[in-house]
Amino acid sequence: MSNFLSVHNAVSFSHQLMKVVNEMCPNITRIYNIGKSHNGQKLYAIEISDNPGEHEVGEPEFRYSAGAHGNEILGRELLLLLMQFMCQEYLAGNPRIIHLVEATRIHLLPSINPDGYDKAAAVRERDWLGGWSLGRWTQDGIDINHNFPDLNSILWEAESRKWVPRKPSNHHIPIPEWYLSENVAAETRAVIAWMEKIPFVLGGNLQGGELVVTYPYDMSRTQWSTKEYTSTPDDHVFRWLAFSYASTHRLMTDASRRVCHTEDFAKEDGTINGASWHTVAGSMNDFSYLHTNCFELSMYVGCDKFPHQSELPQEWENNRESLIVFMEQVHRGIKGVVRDVQGKGIPNAIVAVEGINHDIRTGHIEVLHTKILNLVFTYTSIICSNNRRHFYCSIYIYNSLSPWQARRMQDKAMLANSQSPVLQQFTKQPTMARKTETMGYARQSHACQLTEPRPPTLRLWDTHDRALSANSNLPPAS
Template sequence: MPPSRFSSTETLQDHQAQMGVGSQYESESLRVKDTQLRASSYKRRGLGPHRGRLNIQSGVEDGDIYDGAWCARHRDKQQWLEIDALRPTGFTGVILQGRSSIWSWDVVHSYKVQLSNDSLVWKPCMNGTEEAIFEGNQDPETPVLSLFNSTVARYIRINPQTWYQNGTEGDICLRAEVLGCTLPDPNNLYPWQTEPPGSKDKLDFRHHNYKEMRKLMRSVNQACPDVTRIYSIGKSYKGLKLYVMEISDNPGKHELGEPEFRYVAGMHGNEVLGRELLLNLMQYLCQEYKRGDQRITHLIKETRIHLLPSLNPDGHEMAFKKGSELAGWALGRYTYEGIDLNHNFADLNSVMWTAIELETDRSKLINHYFPIPEMYTSEEAFVASETRAVIRWMQNIPFVLSANLHGGELVVTYPYDMTRDWAPREHTPTPDESFFRWLAAAYASTNQAMSNPNRRPCHNNDFLKYNNIINGADWHNVPGSMNDFSYLHTNCFEVTVELSCDKFPHASELPVEWENNRESLLVYMEQVHRGIKGVVRDKDTDHGIAGAVIEVEDIDHHIRSAAAGDYWRLLNPGEYRVTASADGYTPSSRTCHVMYEHHPTICDFRLTKLRKQRLTQVLKKGEKLRNNMQLRLRQLRNRKQRVAPKASNRRLDND
């Protein structure tokens, strides 16, 4: 079969089905070690063969150890990049990219492929009687796939033949992925020991387009109708519904004292792992609940869980059509309108910091529930329909805790995401810094990939030295993020989880990624039961008070009670002085102790109406006054009668 170049109307999955290819070799993932990549030469450490992985991203500065490709030291046709598959493999194709750099334009226009079983004797891919020449890249970012007849070998080399030459400055630089299936070893007496890692959970491990996602969600709902409900929070620009799976022992109803939790995935449509993990999670929770698993049953009975697997379905459909690897780094990231949803929420950080700078009386400052500026809510505002839908969702449900699932790195970030002075990066903590670090560590420390001390960095940041957690603004400035908006406009604490180096891993990687993240997903949900919770009630009527302010001493961020008066305040273990207040009521304070156990401390409040408000309420209802209230009413009337003549005399004097 002659070499063929990828057609834009086909997907990588189509080619794999035709060729019998099981998967990419996954140099982009953590499964291929740096020692498996060799090269004829390289310019410096930051451009070594270990940087020749598909979609690897460079740092801002050229010249550091995290550059965006393998680049040969010499500019001749004897240069090569070699991949050692470690075992006999049926190779069938190569995907190529140029160099990731904001300063340089380096691409390979054509190349040869050579294969070997011992790394000594090499045989080229042939096109009839001649060595096959494969077409490379015309730009640095678009992945180009070339296919050839399946050839069994252990080693494969990519040998550039022509490249972009900017006068005398053009370098041989590339990023690559190879396609192939590892073959069973006939001499291996223990084949199960060399089987690729997977999962024992019986879940649907594959990529789902929009219709398939909807079908899977319906199947979960049909399997567990008593504890699940599917609803939509709105539509995308192209009219695709934003479906949510609710999992609770009373779906469709907020129960007094039960916290609301949400996972959101697919904000960037090409970061698909979060979408598939949430689909796996809803299947897993349903299966384990039916099986009677104690942990899962307790979680479902004590928590109202909301799973939104695809916030940007339009973007996902674009990336899905290209398939794993061929979507590149950015296709599908934005909405159909070209909006990055992670920069599209109202910038309440600037509103807060401007108020702090202008207001001299700090007692007049608010520190929570910042209103959305009018210019943002207008129909002319450049706000995506997906963003508006999520904001309504946040306002309608009293969420307590959330995580936003992304891809392309291995780290958990926490607010603030925006720097105060618009610096490119600067540590910008919230008043709840210590608890946000707890939340981030809860996910990162239980994630098998993140917590592996021997893993390599994904791209251009080594987050291992931070224990795989970082303040969002200390990584890079993100104005208008959902995390910051959630914290400043609602009661909900939210972090971002970067799940994998690979934004769009091959379907064969999904069982491994589920195993990496299953415990993390469960542990993080359980954190919603940290801290204190309770109900703020009217002392006389015993009715819940909506919108009561809950203030924790020495933490300059308050939260408010929900419509029924119940509240949840996430806190680290310790002793806290807590005050509840509401308009027309006398504030009440008490000391609350938070323990290490996975259940909150109950701190209820009963507020007494101020005398004037209580008297007005009784008279309005026509109720009988108590003796002390009758006395208070006579005192007020007598005072009014004494004041009235004096006021009248003053008016006469003025006339």
């Protein structure tokens, strides 16, 4: 931390800091902007990868964003520190960071709402305790975290009418035309375009004012309900992802810590379903899940929304390991290439996991698919189909828990409340890593906690979506 710049950064200085990181590590970083704010400020992001600027088949895309509420600056500062840390540790030869950089394409967007930040910072310069809510909204008065299309209602109405999976599908739900004519912030439009342009697999948006990780859905399914647990089809995966961040944070699962306000989230392992906390329509997390392949969670990384700069070193230490561990989860699950019978890649193919009513698609240009799974569970089949031709999937199963992460999470499990439903679920059958064979392919995973999965059954489909055959004896990978 001593080598990092840790003062509160003005928007212009933040860009300069990103340039410094880019100059230190030009071979693994790239600065770009995703659009402009209402006041015309560019929304700068930095990419960290071994081949910046290139989407590589087999390399999943990850994102962190912060500053949707301009008065919550801790997440913004953490991302500025994270990019410095990644660069310095890569140059120092840290094998963990080198592996992460070479195997992942990482995007960091420190400030979604720079106009709001400018307002909040100006007030704090005059009165550190005054105007605590000023800057939360955009310049035109919009709360970005409530400003994304409400696709939940579209899906749930279709399900109630028994239209799903045909009309609409259970994934990649299109944005309704009426949304674009409504009051949509320039910043929201920029983030949506960013989500649609890059095939992200996993993301986290950093917020402040609490110590908890929330996961979708953020909107209650029951109308007028302000608090109701509303799960996605991938609920067990989201719970694991939330727990991976919270359990490695220095305070989130500490039962002896003082609560931020009135709720003690440590009793819930530092995680909570968004809708069971307070319902939010049009959240980034729900939109990301229903419109793209990306699983998104919200990390509330500190009690104080606008901590004094003297507190930043400790806040960095509280969150550093969690930030890295969560990025590593992007490799947890399956990834592979969808090909036709001639071996040619097929874009826009649908990949379904039996028992999970939420599919994913391969990319428009490349044919990679990545599906994050919880390897504690057993999945019986992977199904690939589209409406044009039959084909098969070449699939790898991964578990991204590094040895130090596995030890840390195991220690957390032993120290925490034994009645915790999340911990019971994730630690009831701890084993060492084993080679997992799936449809003839194999990969050696790191130390982890998993049960022995059965090899998924491959299903072939014709142009009329009729199952043709099953085949789980593909040739081994070379």
